Amino acid sequence: MKYAITSKGDSKSNALMHKMRTYLNDFDLQYDENQPDMVISVGGDGTLLYAFHRYKNRLDKTAFVGVHTGHLGFYADWTPDEVEKLVIAVAKTPFQVVEYPLLEVIIRYQHAGKESRYLALNESTVKSVEGTLVMDVEIRGQHFETFRGDGLCISTPTGSTAYNKALGGAILHPSIPAIQLAEMASINNRVFRTVGSPLVLPAHHTCMLKPVNDVDFQITVDHLTLLHKDVKSIQFRVAAEKIRFARFRPFPFWKRVKDSFIRE
Template sequence: MKFAITSKGNSESNTLMHKMKSYLLDFELIYDEEEPDLVISVGGDGTLLYAFHRYSSRLDRTAFIGVHTGHLGFYADWVPEEIEKLVIAIAKTPYEIVEYPLLETVVRYQNGGKETRYLALNESTVKADDATLVMDVEIRGQHFERFRGDGLCLSTPSGSTAYNKALGGAILHPSLPAIQLAEMASINNKVFRTVGSPLVLPAHHTCMLKPVNEQDFKITIDHLSLLHKDVKSIQFRVAEERVRFARFRPFPFWKRVHDSFVAD
């Protein structure tokens, strides 16, 4: 089996990365940063997001596993004290593959230029460039509302515990094939009105944002922030691709939610 390791870059993460690499090579696994079967992320959720985007072109051939060296993360199954146990599991134990849905974002332009397509593991956000965001929101090709406010956030189920939760969105189990639309400080008064609640869309529904006046937008894809000019529309849906995680033991999602947000 071929493997690669990504590190947060701090001293603890780098030390663990080198130790794991040495142990796995001793078990005669092959280190291959270009075409790994397994990518081990050492750090936090941000480190795994980086690894996901680095290997997003081979999601059907690469599985991910996380070791967290900081605060408890939603993508990190293992802690530094379990490194030897994890190495033996990787080298000796067939692992289970768990797949979670991703968000597809397609940006199209006024000048007919080539559209751009992105995959997000957590979320994509849209904000106007130094102005109030005014967008017509379409669902399944039908006009739903005209949004006015700071911005909009489209998240995956596995990303629902991140920025989406801070916006008042629901926490969804990551196995659900769905995306969620949450508002950022919408303007609601006698003149302007939005639904004011997060929307959960199933896999066969598409959400389309169409600019009303402004055409330049700040669009984030997970940790990446990009300025797009002359935007005609921004389309969101559940992607055909899925992210694959390697599981060597149970990883109860609701316990992780409890430990992160409820437990003392």
């Protein structure tokens, strides 16, 4: 089996990376940064997000596993003192593959320009570069509302515990193929009105945002921040691709939620 390791870059994570690489090579596993069957992320959830985007063109061939060197993460479930156990598991144990849904983002431009397509593991946000964001929101091709406010956040089930949660969105179990639309400080008065609640859309529903005025937009895709001009529409839906995680032991989602947010 071919493997690669990504590190957060701090001294602790780098030391663990080199230690694991030495152990795995002793088991005659092949290190291959270009075409790995497994990617081990050492750091935190941000490090695994980086690894996901680096290998997003190999999602059907590559499985991910995370080692956290800080706080317990939603993606990084192994601890530094379990590295030897993880190495033996990777080298000797058949692993279960768990697949989680991703968010597809397609940005189309005025004048029939080239479209841009992105995949998000956590979420995508849309804000106006200057002033209030004004967007027509369409669901399944039908106008739903005209949003006015600071911005909109569209998240995956795994991303529902991140920025979406801070916006008052629901926490979704990652086995549910859905996306969630949450508002950022919407304007609601006698003149302007939005639904005011997060929306959960199933896999066969598409959410389309269409600008009402001609402005530039700041669009994020996970940790990436992008500036887009001449935007005609921004389309969101559950992606055909999925991320694959290598599981060597149970990793209950609701236990992670409890440990992250309400553990005594």
